[in-house]
Amino acid sequence: QVQLVESGGGLVQAGGSLRLSCAASGRTFSDYAVGWFQQAPGKERVFVATISRSGSSTYYADSVKGRFTTSRSNAQDTVYLQMNSLKPEDTAVYYCAVKRSRYDGVYYSKMAYDYWGQGTQVTVSS
Numbered sequence: 001q002v003q004l005v006e007s008g009g010g011l012v013q014a015g016g017s018l019r020l021s022c023a024a025s026g027r028t029f030s031d032y033a034v035g036w037f038q039q040a041p042g043k044e045r046v047f048v049a050t051i052s053r054s055g056s057s058t059y060y061a062d063s064v065k066g067r068f069t070t071s072r073s074n075a076q077d078t079v080y081l082q083m084n085s086l087k088p089e090d091t092a093v094y095y096c097a098v099k100r101s102r103y104d105g106v107y108y109s110k111m112a113y114d115y116w117g118q119g120t121q122v123t124v125s126s
Helices: none
Strands: 003-007 010-013 018-025 032-039 046-051 058-060 068-073 078-083 092-100 120-125
Touching: 003 092, 018 032, 018 092, 018 120, 032 068, 032 078, 046 068, 046 078, 058 068, 078 092
Parallel strands: 010 120
Antiparallel strands: 003 018, 018 078, 032 046, 032 092, 046 058, 068 078, 092 120
């Protein structure tokens, strides 16, 4: 069992930045790839970004490429999502999720993930 706690969400004006954190506990964090997903009201949860176990590989949705960056500290059992140049359409609840992986790969399907955090709200005003 892995427990995940997201933090760092809030209200920001368009063009601003936020940094989300996802703190993990319960298992060896470096055994897990991590994904970030967003869910806007009335919409499905969709992929945003993912980072491999070691942090050497990342992959982003086209909608955030060039604006968002994910990184991790396995020493601190924490993953980050740096969000720059925020747009009103980025408004959503953001979730982190982990997948235990034998390989140092990235995963963009939400079906691949084993454990999820409770989410943190990001609201971008125009």
